[in-house]
Amino acid sequence: MLKLIPKIRPRRPTRSYAAVLAPRNESYAKVMQSDLLAFENFLGKDAVQKDDITNHTTDWTGQFKGHGSVVLYPKNTEDVSAILAYCSRNKIAVVPQGGNTGLVGGSIPVHDEVVLSMNKINKQFTFDDTMGILQCDAGFILEDLDNKLSKLGYMMPFDLGAKGSCQIGGNIATCAGGIRLIRYGSLHAHLLGLTVVLPDEQGSVLHLGSAIRKDNTSLHTPHLFLGSEGQLGVITSVTMTAVPRPKSVQSAMLGVESFKKCCEILKMAKSSLSEVLSSFEFLDEAIMECLKVNLDLHPVLNKSTPFSILVETSGSNEDHDMEKMSAFLEECYSKQLIVDGVLAGSSADATKMWKLRESAPLAVTRDGYVYKHDVSLPLESYYELTNVMKERCGDLAKRVVTYGHLGDGNTHLNITSAKKNEELENLMYPFLYEWVVAHGGSISAEHGIGQLKLPYSTLGKESEERLLTKKLKNIFDPNAILNPYKMI
């Protein structure tokens, strides 16, 4: 494996990451009674919620709490335009919010920003089942879209734990990843067009891109909204491709003795399983132990090994896929890359395997307090991070466990302790993120920056790039009212 850039930047002297969140920017207007009346006037009374709004000002983990006083429920693009025009003219800060399933506080107000909920923009849905092109309102829940497509032989090209609550608009705004990126690519592979409303004084409505697969007639501006975390504009409609729904899904669990072998297996899977490979997930011994102790979930393999790999294929022909998977397993054995391996013989078997991977986030929470991480690393450093952190945290950590999307280089390293522990935190941060950047990784693979990673968001970023993103932000949001105090 050739080593890729890792332009390892010189370690800077330890910086101060203290200024976690900016104080309220007093140039933003406070929402007054007259504003609420104006909102009611142009949206209707039922679209303005003033009481019981904590489930919109707090994230589902309870980690982030804003204290906005109002949630607005636009019903369509025009309502969003009216809201943003009003707020821009009156310099009222706004935070757009989809399913509120994020893990970094990106859709939660920091201070008293107005929450613009997309919950009611979920009516328009069209699908071209020859070209596989979907066009829908941004407030649709991912799972609902997938169910609709299922009846037409298609599926959404990504899948993640929050699918029952997250919305497609939020998925675009965060460039959601998930467990099948290795097969279907990131959302960049599928995005064709967006309707967005800009937070300018006109609440400009822009139709960007188109509903065709090839269109080279202008800058490809929709892609700038992928991962923009609600800081450029509010997405109200999405046009994207879906993928044919697989008719056969096979899963296998492999027991592996070294991390190096995990990487060799990945390389082999890409070559042997090739077009049917749809997931390549990773669990270490520590998370397996955590699943057993905290959730009474037991390994499906007989032998305990330092690493487990969960491989999934998705294809159109069960016989072919089973044959490919069997040949792959045999190759793994014959090359002595695995010491144990099980091919799911039934959907119950597969469910048991996936339950282990999918329950990992829950298992760690039972330890007490969890320091969750979502970072990307070149494979040569992927598991080294776990070892480094294990040694660094020593007895202060109750557990240091790792699971993740090995096929994408995305690791979810979790460090638990009985309760929040400042000494442990000081050992971990900023060290962990500096280490990741120094090793050519990303401090946020798929969760984004939001509030959680704001202190570290400039790590490894060059000043030219930061300046560019600021200039871009300024074009879209000249009064800087949209989702302030965050990434840009």
Add this chain to the structure above:
Amino acid sequence: MLKLIPKIRPRRPTRSYAAVLAPRNESYAKVMQSDLLAFENFLGKDAVQKDDITNHTTDWTGQFKGHGSVVLYPKNTEDVSAILAYCSRNKIAVVPQGGNTGLVGGSIPVHDEVVLSMNKINKQFTFDDTMGILQCDAGFILEDLDNKLSKLGYMMPFDLGAKGSCQIGGNIATCAGGIRLIRYGSLHAHLLGLTVVLPDEQGSVLHLGSAIRKDNTSLHTPHLFLGSEGQLGVITSVTMTAVPRPKSVQSAMLGVESFKKCCEILKMAKSSLSEVLSSFEFLDEAIMECLKVNLDLHPVLNKSTPFSILVETSGSNEDHDMEKMSAFLEECYSKQLIVDGVLAGSSADATKMWKLRESAPLAVTRDGYVYKHDVSLPLESYYELTNVMKERCGDLAKRVVTYGHLGDGNTHLNITSAKKNEELENLMYPFLYEWVVAHGGSISAEHGIGQLKLPYSTLGKESEERLLTKKLKNIFDPNAILNPYKMI
């Protein structure tokens, strides 16, 4: 098939498209002897070419001719930075040029712009064969990259006729499409990072994105360069994913009696061939006749049908792929979707099939003068355009033929005549492009705007979007020196 947006905009009164290309902007400096000396000074004498430069100021079709007086050959990013800083400070217009294989004159100077050739920036190449991530200089030729990857079990995720000359930087700048987009997606699916030099007074060098598959720590700015046609900055290095090289490639030719059936076959192919489907190409009877008459290339099918479909699968297991392809052909017969079908039994057979498709662009040139088109349309209008144009052009056209990437909705409608014919042109334009836009299509699917389509580039674009692209251009190129008189 649900009808997608085609927001059919009201037909405007016929507009004037007369102002094809802008006159020289006299605010640009003319290149003087002192400038040439300065270039030689910081690039070296061998990097400044003043004589015999017509192959850089003229495109390969001979359709576009500029009259620049100098071609610069930077050797690396630093050279590009020095050039752009100098030209920005001195307000000298610059046109970046890759392999000069475009079809719309995008990399050809309009007036006397300095040509910045990427031909010598082709040294750096690294590849991570576990993650499938490629990082290389922008001047590498596509085929050379593909050959390098071939030895490592991978391939470039796109393929096009010009692969022997086109460069990866130009492919990114034009968001090249080609024959396998249906399988591997557009270049958005693969782009991870870019090094770009901005045409500002510092010649700012930006490292955008990263060399990992998942990175959500900033705006995804690399994607803004896909399809930017050299108007935002000069790409000097590309980081992207490659795909596992298929071990088995199968081809089949189908004879179809109606266009509706072609669409049904496409839908079936997506479901039945699913993960192995890699091309779905289209040829009508008129192009088949043209191939026969002009190139003595004969159909591979026994029966002559109004439409021919060329289907390709790429997979990892020949037996499986042949079985899928056979079952697919049987299904086509049993559903009476085809009247004839041949599965290539050898690579010679496959070559014969592909020769038909690949020779189509050459075949039309033998008619005399060719009016080439590259448009996308929703499938319900895909072939209607051909019929409409056939009727409209009548006897003025020698031939109206269509081939293209049906799987992507991309049609290459070609209209030939013995020689350039103004009467025919007036019948075709602006009618054809207005028709495409009115039917929800794109006037440029994969060739871009360049000089050729500039008069029509605003068709169907809303003023808000055009304003946005102008603002974006201004951020990247504040002195507007990069590739002027074109798209933005």
